Amino acid sequence: MGRGMSTGPGEPGTTGTVWRPPAEPVLQPGASEPPPDPPAPSPPTKGGGWSGALLLGIGGLVVGAVIGGIAGALVAAGIDDEPGGADSTASATGTPVELEVTTALTSAARKALPAVVRVESATRRSLDVGSGVVISAEGYIVTNAHVVMGTDQLKVVFADGSERPAVLIGHDYPFNDIAVLQVAPVGLSVIEVGDSAELEPGETVLAIGNPLGELYGSVTVGVVSGLNRSRVLDGVRHDDIIQTDAAINSGNSGGALVNLAGQFVGMPTTILRQSNGGQTVEGVAFAIPSRRVMEIANQIIAGRGPISRPSLQLDHLDLNDEVAARLPALPTSTGAVVLTIVQGGVAAQAGIRAGDVIMRVGDTAVDAQTPLLNALAKHQPGETVKVVLNRNGRIIETEVRLAKRS
Template identity: 55%
Template sequence: MPEGGITLPSPVPPAMRPGRAGFALAALAGGLAGGLLAGLLVWLLVHGDSSTPASNPGAQETPVPAITRLEVTSAISAAAARGRESVVRIESFRRVAGGLQRDVGSGVVMDQQGHIVTNAHVVMGTESLKVVLPDGTERQALLLAHDYPFTDVAVLQVSPGGLTPIEPGDSDALVPGDTVLAIGETLSEFQGSVTVGIVSGVKRVRYYDGVVHRDFIQTDAAVNHGNSGGALVNLKGQLVGMPTSVIRLTETGQEVEGVAFALPADRVMDIAARIVAAGGPITRPSIGFEHIDLMPETLARLPRLALDEGALVASVPAGGVAAGAGIRAGDIVTMLGDRAITRQNPLLNVLQEYEPGEVAKVVLNRGGLIIETEVRLAKRQ
């Protein structure tokens, strides 16, 4: 069937068409030869050059592109209308020198109980939060919890009622080429903006906030400041992702267009549901020190080190679990448990496999000296 859902029948070959008009003209002309000629002329006048040649009676006419364009446009419009009902504006206020700084991001309505899911980086470190619903109604919001840095997901709480929860979609079902829409507060100014693109890739591997993610959705739908925490929806208006990051420049400074990444909706909604169920943060472990992953971009800014992979201990708070285990600033963690700390598996990726209270072996490189110790992991605050 041609694109657009309509099959146009092939014209009947001239030899098979009825010839009543030809016989009538033949009687008027008074001869069979004249009748045949007149019939042929009438047939040509009626059908022009649109008939299929007799030598190819099975050929089909070219589909009408306008029908396909109309169907796709209607599907996009319907998906946008459905998705926009569940995407909200998040206004945050942070204390800076000289007063409060206002910023804007996006969020998605989870349920009628007033839970809004967004990116953690949209709401972390804020003094106050306000949510603006699609109809312009404003509600004060509280940060219930976030899962940073393990996942860039946070949940807000607003007063319940009068909300349109988004319908979750199946992000695992996405394939390159699928049409998707990004909905959010573009440039912090244009509420409920909709951009259209395709899924450029799935299960993209990206190092983001100290964690290697292996399930990012890549899209060429335009994503700008303010879109973070909004919705990436399919043509049914279902949530399939959360726009989270954009590549603007290459490592050499060249401009990049049409490369944005979204967290898959399956993971976003799972993390959000766990936060709601806990009524606060998900239980995560802490190893008790701040660190810098040894990646090409960080190595370029650090003094020459003995190793080019691992986690460089940046600071160790006194009285913490790391200090108690003898870990010092300047140490390089090379192993946690039986897992090597590498660029593909940085410290946080390995750490999130543990629970608070567990004892983990830590292997350190201290100026070329290999040291092994144990840390009883704390609960991340």
């Protein structure tokens, strides 16, 4: 039997029905007292089983307390908000244990922040401020086109506070709200680009940018709320939009959505504040996936200018049930109603008038699922296409030689 169930030395053995504590060892003169051995419980025996179970229970509580203490120290270390710091705690034997407290969130932010910039777009009357991301050591920066269009002067402010003038290489608005700038390629921090196709719902992401145009380098945290969302942005339907609940505000446009590896996986672009029914919406923001951002940016860089896109040289409004209800005089609730025509433009030359409803471009029907610009994007400038119109209930066909978007 184990020590916890034996009698002291020098005493006769027992029958197992009486328990006595072990006798204290006899010390020789000048000898130090040895530490007591921990009790080692033996299997319960008749008449003494209750005491073994008691000792086992007490031992379990002690072990649980030690493990719980260590686990608590680990959790506390994991949520310490001092980046790069370390903490120490004592193990059960009193030996210090060094715990790294830099979290994945702070590591991702530290990695990506130097490549996220403030973009200032100035005109004679106003200053627009957004965000941008350095994607190349050659000085190329991506941002939202709506941040930099119609500007007289562009300036980029870096994480260290330094400033550089920038030039607009090109944009793809309204087909894609993406633009490319370039600055002097000296000492730049370049973001690592990740694959947005590998994102999963529930994955943690960080939004980095300049909300309100003044809170430089702000970092907010959320998750990927949804993937491949269909949204109409600037009159174009996109079916690859990333939805996130990371806080995004005015000034974040053109910044970075990054994963926990600090990789660029999306560009924050728009926020949903109110539903179609007028209900307040919170925690719903959208980003362009990095795959599309880089595809468009590389085309702009390769062509040293805007991507060649077709134009009918007119202004229009895509119809849906809500718009049609406000315009009851229209002969149809689907298509795109022509608002204005560029005098002498290709639409005017083809006999298209304001008030006409464009029903089809080429082989593509224009409806709520396919806005006019999506139908046009299937063609090239200079191509002649058939356009079907509804003019006061009368169906008209004409041909238009598409112009190049200016």
